[in-house]
Amino acid sequence: MLVQDRYAPAKSQIREIRRFSEPKSLDFSTWVSENLSRIVIISLSIVTILALFFLYNTTDTASLLCFQTQSTQSLQPLTRPQIKWNSIRVLPDKTSPYSTFVTEKWIVVSVTNYPTEELKGLVKIKGWQVLAVGNSLTPKDWSLKGSIFLSLDAQAELGYRVLDHLPYDSFVRKSVGYLFAIQHGANKIYDADDRGEVIGGDLGKCFDVELVSEPMLQYSHEDPNRTVVNPYIHFGQRSVWPRGLPLENVGEINHEEFYTEVFGGKQFIQQGVSNGLPDVDSVFYFTRKTTLEGFDVRFDEHAPKVALPQGVMVPVNSFNTLYHSSAFWGLMLPVSVSSMASDVLRGYWGQRLLWELGGYVAVYPPTAHRFDRIEAYPFAEEKDLHVNVGRLIKFLLVWRSEKHSLFEKILDLSFAMAEEGFWTEQDLKFTSAWLQDLITVGYQQPRLMSLELDRPRANIGHGDRKEFVPRKLPSVHLGVEETGTVSTEIGNLIRWRKNFGNVVLVMFCNGPVERTALEWRLLYGRVFKTVVILSSRKNSDLYVEEAKLDHIYKHLPKIFNRYSSAEGFLFVEDDTVLNYWNLLQADKTKIWTTDKVSKSWTSVNPTGKSDWFSVQAELVKRTVSTMPAHFQVNYKEAAKNSLDALTVCSSEVFYVPKRLVTDFVDLVDIVGDMDLHYKVAVPMFFMSMDSPQNFDPVLGSMVYKKKSSSFNSSLSLYSAQAPAVHPWSISSEQDFIKLVGQMAEGDPLLMELV
Template identity: 30%
Template sequence: DKWIVVTSLSSPTSDIYYLANITGWKLLVLGEEKTSNWSNVNCHFLSYNDRENELFTIKTLLPKGSYSRKTLGYLYAIVNGAQVIYATDDNYRPTDNLTNFNLETMEFGMRYSGQNLFNAYSHFGQSSIWPKGFPLEKISDQKSLNYHVGKFTTPSIQQSLVNGDPDVDSIFRLTRKMKSEHMNVLFDSVAPPVIVPSGVLSPFSSQNTLFLYDAFWALVLPISTSFKGSDIWKNYWAQRLLWEIGGNVGFYPPNGIRKRNTESHIEDAKYESAFYSRTSKLIEFLQNWRCNVELKFFKCVVKLSEQMYLNKFWTKQDVHVVKVWLKDLNHFGYIEPSRAPYVFPTTSNTTSEHLIRVVYKPTEQKQSQMQASKSILQSKWDQVLGITSFCNLTRYQITTKSLASKTYPNILLIIVFNFPIYDNIPYLQLMYGVKFSHIVYCGNSLEAYLKSSKKLRFSVSFLEVDVHRGYFFEKCLSVAMKMNHKVKGYLLIGDDTLLNSWNIPSLPLDKLWFHQHELLLRDKSSGWHWWNKEMGNTVFNKTWEYLLQQSLTDPSKEQIINSYMTRLEKATGSNLGLYHGASDIVYIPIRFKSQAIYLFDVFSKHKVFMEISIPSVVFGLDDKANIVNLAGQYLWYDGKREHVPELFRADQIFLHPVKL
C-alpha cells in the first residue's frame, strides 16, 4: 500500500531501477507521449495511451506535455489501494530507502512555535538560503528560534530536504552561485525533523515528498501557472486546507543529493516573476481566509479554490480541475477527511497541551559558493582564539595535530543545570563546542536563560525542563531524545561535570556508558540516606507496581516492561534488586531510545531520585556485561573538592564536580 509515483520522458534511468527495488514500495512510472513502452517486474508503467487512463474523468482536462499530467499517476495509485504516496522525479535517488519518513500515527518531535512563515532551509543549518516561493521581502526578517517538544500527530505531508542543488529560485542562483559550477548546498543531516503548525506557512515542492492518506486530495496539480511555480503555490493552498482537518506539514533531514543541468537563470527569473510580486499577497490571503464551520472538508477545498480564482492566483480552469479531481476521488472510494475547523489563535485560546518550551539554534553548515557566514562560531580556529583569550595566563603549544583532533557530530551533548547559572554557557560552549557540533542546554527557567542570553555573542539550544534543583536529570535526557536528532547516541552531563572529550574516541557509540553503581533491594532498608527520603524507597516501589500493571493492561508497553524487568533482575541477581549511583554523566545509544524515553518518563512521573532512576534504567536496558564502565571521579564532601587540580587526570573521561 506504499507507492512511489514519477513521470518520465525517456527510457528508465538507473535511478528508476533503484526506486523499483526499494523493499515494501511499489513504483509507478507515468509515461509521456514520446516515452517508449518498457516493462520491469518491480514497476507499474502507465503509458500515455494506456486505457486505464480513460477511467479518469480528469484526463481530458490535463494538457499534453504538462507537468500536471502527473495527477493521473497519483489517481492510479489511489485506485489501486495506496495508503502512502511518495512523489519524486526520475532523476533523484533517496539514499535511505525512504526510512527518513514517519508512517506512525503519532510521534514525539519538535514543532515550530513562531508566527506566519517558516524557512525550512534555515532550520537545517543554511540561514542565508531560502526555498523557492519564500517571499523575497521576508528573507532578511529575524528568524524565530522558538519551538515546542511533545507528542504530535504525524505530519500528513512530509518533505525530506536534498543536498547539492535544492529548490531555490533563480534570484538565488543568479546571485549566490558561480555560473560554471554546480551548486553544492549541504544541510544538517543530524538536525531534528520539524512540524510546521497550523497558522504558519512554508514553501515546498512535491519533489521528494511523502503524502499520507488523509492528504491525497492535495496531490492535484493546477494546469494554468508555469511549471516553475505551480507546485509551490499549490502546496501553499494545500497547507491552508490542512489546517481544516488538523493536519500539518513536516520537514526532515536530507536523504540524498540532487544535481541539475545548467539552466538559463535569466529565463527562469522571467517565468518566476509572479512569484516575486505576488507570493506575499497569496500568503496574506491564505492566512486570512476562513471556511464556514458547517461545511464538510471537500466543500472547503472547492471554496478556497474558487477564492484563489477570484483573487487571480489561479484560473477558472484550475478550479474546474480541482472539482473534477474531487469527483474522481469520491467515485473511486477515497474517504473524505473529517473536518476539524481551524480556530484562529487569540490570547484566550492558547494551547493547553503539555509541551516543553525550546529554543533551538540550528547548527550552521558550510555555505555554498559566493557566500560567507558570520554565524559559524564553531570553527576550530575561532575556538582556539577563544580559549587562548580566556586562558591568557597559561603557556601552551598549539600543534597542527591538536587542530585536527576528532569531533563528534553523531553525539548529542546534553548539559543540565541544577540551578539557573546560565552565565556559564559561554565557558561550556568554549570547552565543548569545538568537539560537539550539536549541544543542548537544559534547565528550569527559559526566562532566566533568555535574560542571560542577551549577554552572549551567539545563540544556543535550550530546553525548559523542571529538574527540581538537579534531582531529575533524566527528564532532560528524555526531552532531548524526543527532539529526534539523527545521532548515534545521547551524552548527558551536569554543568559541573568536567568532560575530557579527547578520550571519547575510545568508547563504543552503540553501548551504554555509566560509572559507579551500588545494589539496593526494594524490600530492604539501606544506609544510603536517599533511599529513605521521599524520592527513594516508597516512590520506587509505587513505580514498580505501576509498571507491573501497565505490562498487563497495555499491550504496546508489555514487551518493553518485561524485557526491562528481566534484565534488571539478571543484573542485580534478585527480582527485588535495583541500583543507585551518582548520575552526572551517562550515555544512551540511539538503539535504546524508545525504551529509555518510556522508562525515564515513568520514573519522572513518580518523582524517583535520578541517582536511582538512571542506573536502574541503564542496567535494565542491556546485559550488564555490555555496559561500559566510565573511568572518572566523583569528589564528595571529604575535602577532595578543594584539590581539583591535583586530582585531575587527563586519561579519565570525567571529573565531578568542577564549579566554574
C-alpha cells in the first residue's frame, strides 16, 4: 500500500485521463522506461524472498529467530502484560489418567531416548514419584514402570497456557511437568537428568528435603564487589568451574579466608554438586580433554553445605537441584534463549527474586553421579550465555521493583530483562502464561519480605567468622591428570591475594587468545582483582577486548573508569612474565616502570626530520607545549639534561597507582588524535605525572633481553628471583604448562594448574 500511495496520481491528473488513451509503442526500451519503478519493486521483492529462503536453509533456527525477533522488536515496543489475578480460576486435572493421583515429592526429568539405567534407578527411590516429560524426539512407545510419562499428546490435553510458547524438540518442555506435579500435590520437586544417579539412592540423605532451622555455613558478604562464586572450590576442585560462571571469574580460584553462618530453613533452592561429569561448560570440556576417556571428577563428600548471602550468586542447573514449594515459581525454563543457557538464566533470575522472600540458594556436597558419555558439548548453544551472563548478574544486583506482590515483581523483572536483551518478548509472554498457569493448578504465591540488599551491611566481627579449609582433590587441568593430594597450606597465596586483590591486571596478548586467554586468567586471576585481556582482535566469547597496541594508553581510561575502586592498574604484555611474589615490597601508591632497565628505557637523538624518532619527538614537543603548568614543569625537570633527546621505553610492563589515574586520563585527552606511539607516550606521561626519583624501583632488577628469532629457545632465561622476565613466548597450552613449571619455583601451588 505504501508503494501504491507513493506513486498514485494527483486528483487533478485523474480527471484528465481519457477512457481510451493513445496506442502505446511496444518496443522494449520504451516499455522498460515506462515500467522501471515496477521492475525495481518486483526485483527487490524477489531478492528479499530469496534472501529469507537462503537464511532459513543455511543458518540455524536460532539465527533466523534472532533475525525475526530483532525486526519485530524494532517495530513494536515491548508492552508489559497486565493480568487480573483474581479472575483466574483454580482448575483441577480432569483429563489425564492421573487426575485423582496426589503426592508431595516429585522427580521431573526430560526424556529424549529410551529409559536409561540411571533413570530406572530414580524410579526406585522410595517416596518419590518420577515424572518423565517427552518431546518430539522421544520414541512413541516410551515406557518405564513406576513413572508417569507425559507425551506431547498427553501434554496438549492438559490445557496449560504455556503450551502455546514451548518448542516441540527441547528439554524446556519440563515446564509442563513442573505444573503437572504442582497440580498433583507437589511440595518438593527434584529437577533431574536421565543420566545422573542419586548417590546412595536416597534424596533425604543428599538434600534438606525437610527444612529445619539449624546453623549452616554461608559465604561472606564482606567484599561488596564480589557478585558470583565458584562453588566447586569449596568442594575441593579449584580448577573446575560450573557452566554459567562468567569467564572473567574463571581465574578466581582462592578458597574463602572465612565464612559466616546462617540459620537454615529458607534454602528454598538447593543445588547439588555432581561427581563424574560435573556441570561444566564447553570451554572447560574441550580444553581439558585429550583422549576419548570420559571425565570422572570427584568432589569432597565431607565438605559442609554452604549458603549464598543476598548480593552473591552461584550458577544453578536443571539436572541436580531440589526446589521447595516456596520457589516453585522459579522453575520456569526460558524459551527464547539457547538450550544450554536456559536453566542458567533461570537460576540467576530465580535467585534474585528469591531474595524478595528472604530465601536463598544453598549448595550441597556431591548428591549425584553423572556419567560422561563423551558427547561433544555444543559451544554455539552456549555463546549467548558467555556473552551475557556477567552483564546479567550486574543487572540483577541493581534491579528493583516497587510492586507489592511476588508475581507482579516477577513480571517486572521479566519485562526488564526483555528490554535489556537478556531474552526476548517471547519469554515475557511465557512468564505471563506461566504465572497464570501456576494459579490455575492451585499454587499460592509466597509473601514478600524486606530486601536486605537495601540495608547497610553489618560488620563481620571476629566471633562471626567461621573457618573451613577445602581439601584439594585430584582433578584434570589442561588435559594433564593430577594425582595425589596437594597440601592446602596456601598462606603465601592468601598474602599475595591480600596485597594485589584490589589491583587490576591489564594484559595485551600478541599471541592467539583462543589458546591462551583462559590460561592467563587462571595464572594471574588467583592473585589480582581481575585480569582484563586485550588483543588486536575482539573475542566476545572469551571476554577479550579489542585494542591497538601502538596506542594502548588510549584504551586504559575505559578500564580505569570500569574499575574505579581499584587500588591501581598493572599493565603487562604477554611476552613478559610477572613473578608477583617478588612485587610485594613495591609501593602501590607509586609508579612502577623500567626506567632503571637500560635496555628498556633509552634516550634517542633524532637525526633527521622524517625518520620515525624525529616525527615522534615533534609530537612530544607539541603535546608538552599544550600541557597545564604542573605537567609541563614536571616533564621539563625530568628531561632537563636531555631536552632535545627523545625518551623511549619499551613499556612491556608498568603500573599506574589510583592517585595518578586522573592525571593519566588528562594526558591521554591532551594527546587526542595524535599518532603518538605508546613507547613514547607512556614515559612522557610518567615524567609529567611525577619525578622519576619518586618511581618505585621494583622493576629495576627484572630479567630483560632483546628479542631474537630464537628468544624462547632456552629455559635458562627464567629466574624466580626476578620481579619479571622478558621476553617469554606463550602461544599454546603446552607453552603455558612449561612456564608454570618454571614459575612453580616461586609459587609451588601453581602446579595445581598443570
